[in-house]
Amino acid sequence: MARNGGGDGDSRMRLLIAKGSFAPMGGAERDIIRNLPSLSKRFSLSVATLESSAELESVCREIGVQLMLPSLEWSKSNSVFSRVLDSDFYKALDCWKSIAELIDGMGELDCVHITSGDGSLAILEIIPDDIAVHLHLLEPHRGLHEDVLHRGIDGSPKRNLGVTKAALTLARRRDLATIRELSARNRSFISGNSEFTSSRIGDVYGVRSGILLPSLGVDEFTQSPSTDEPSKVDGPTEPYVVTIGKASWVKGTWETISMLEGSGHSLALVGGGDSEDLDALIGHAKDCGVGLWIAPRLSSVDLCSIIRGAVAVVSMAHSEPFGLTPIEAQTVGTPALFVDEGGFRETISDGKSGRLLPRGDYSAWHDALKEAVEEDIRSEWAENGRKNISMKGLNPDRFSERLEDIFIGVSNF
Numbered sequence: 001m002a003r004n005g006g007g008d009g010d011s012r013m014r015l016l017i018a019k020g021s022f023a024p025m026g027g028a029e030r031d032i033i034r035n036l037p038s039l040s041k042r043f044s045l046s047v048a049t050l051e052s053s054a055e056l057e058s059v060c061r062e063i064g065v066q067l068m069l070p071s072l073e074w075s076k077s078n079s080v081f082s083r084v085l086d087s088d089f090y091k092a093l094d095c096w097k098s099i100a101e102l103i104d105g106m107g108e109l110d111c112v113h114i115t116s117g118d119g120s121l122a123i124l125e126i127i128p129d130d131i132a133v134h135l136h137l138l139e140p141h142r143g144l145h146e147d148v149l150h151r152g153i154d155g156s157p158k159r160n161l162g163v164t165k166a167a168l169t170l171a172r173r174r175d176l177a178t179i180r181e182l183s184a185r186n187r188s189f190i191s192g193n194s195e196f197t198s199s200r201i202g203d204v205y206g207v208r209s210g211i212l213l214p215s216l217g218v219d220e221f222t223q224s225p226s227t228d229e230p231s232k233v234d235g236p237t238e239p240y241v242v243t244i245g246k247a248s249w250v251k252g253t254w255e256t257i258s259m260l261e262g263s264g265h266s267l268a269l270v271g272g273g274d275s276e277d278l279d280a281l282i283g284h285a286k287d288c289g290v291g292l293w294i295a296p297r298l299s300s301v302d303l304c305s306i307i308r309g310a311v312a313v314v315s316m317a318h319s320e321p322f323g324l325t326p327i328e329a330q331t332v333g334t335p336a337l338f339v340d341e342g343g344f345r346e347t348i349s350d351g352k353s354g355r356l357l358p359r360g361d362y363s364a365w366h367d368a369l370k371e372a373v374e375e376d377i378r379s380e381w382a383e384n385g386r387k388n389i390s391m392k393g394l395n396p397d398r399f400s401e402r403l404e405d406i407f408i409g410v411s412n413f
Contacts, residue, residue, distance in 0.1 A: 020117050045065050232305065259362045
């Protein structure tokens with residue numbers, strides 16, 4: 001493939017960053033946004049999405065990167081019929097096609113980096129075969145290949161799981177075909193975000209994948225409080241632990257409250273949730289005698305303050321693809337106590353940079369909470385965690401370098 005370059009003597013590869021939606025502003029969205037400034041130095045960069053966010057728009061303006069949006073409105077459908085008929089895929093495809101600047105300028109691109117998520121994969125239908133494509137597949141579609149997203153906040157099935165699996169057959173077949181066709185395509189590459197995710201990609205899709213690690217914003221999560229970080233955020237009753245993520249069964253929120261019963265610790269839940277789920281959690285916390293403080297998405301400085309004041313950051317999430325929250329905790333200096341599953345095993349060394357604990361052994365969790373208040377242990381775990389972060393190169397510059405290497409590997413640059 002001939003290299004187009006950025007024009008006006010710019011020899012950099014022309015890269016499009018594409019993701020279906022930035023509205024959730026979870027870990028995946030934050031990771032892309034924090035990497036954009038570094039990517040803009042290495043590539044001639046543009047961004048396209050079906051659903052933007054204020055944070056994305058602000059960074060694109062600041063670094064002078066073109067942000068392309070559809071003329072058609074898009075949002076994920078909650079309709080059962082949409083899921084059964086797989087109509088969200090076609091809706092997303094129509095919205096990608098409605099981005100005039102994208103369609104008109106597609107032939108000028110050298111490469112496209114797609115981050116998986118709602119609406120993302122439909123863009124593959126409009127990318128010419130001679131353009132290099134990298135898919136950052138953060139996890140196989142859990143709603144299609146697992147039942148964990150089809151359970152209520154307390155773990156009970158929302159509806160018959162067998163019927164649900166059968167109803168999603170069409171969408172599941174499309175998902176499998178899309179990933180397998182991409183894997184077989186020339187000038188394409190698929191990466192997971194951890195060894196665990198890469199292994200799951202192989203298990204689910206039967207294709208090989210590499211690993212592209214996410215990055216940590218060192219200016220967002222600092223070892224010492226920044227000048228604009230509040231010394232304390234009003235809310236959680238001390239002593240407390242923090243769990244981060246929208247309240248759900250997959251994030252282990254219900255189980256975390258169950259675990260805290262009798263520990264003497266309250267829970268700060270950062271990420272909010274659906275009103276019905278939050279009402280159920282409040283009732284569950286009351287039954288368990290656990291104080292519960294709930295916050296929606298917080299700014300980085302407020303989140304740092306909450307983490308810094310906590311006994312520990314905890315999670316009982318089910319098969320989390322990558323342990324980003326533990327490294328945020330380690331950077332700030334707060335102990336990370338996480339379930340011994342999934343990607344958490346790649347960012348926590350048990351007993352050295354935090355604890356990896358059995359899901360059902362609540363006494364082990366309570367013992368770990370007692371460890372977490374010891375100042376020498378807190379310091380040791382944080383220092384070891386920071387060394388691991390440095391060793392893995394979890395920063396935007398290294399991410400950009402790795403992505404460039406991927407495209408060089410699949411192209412004729």
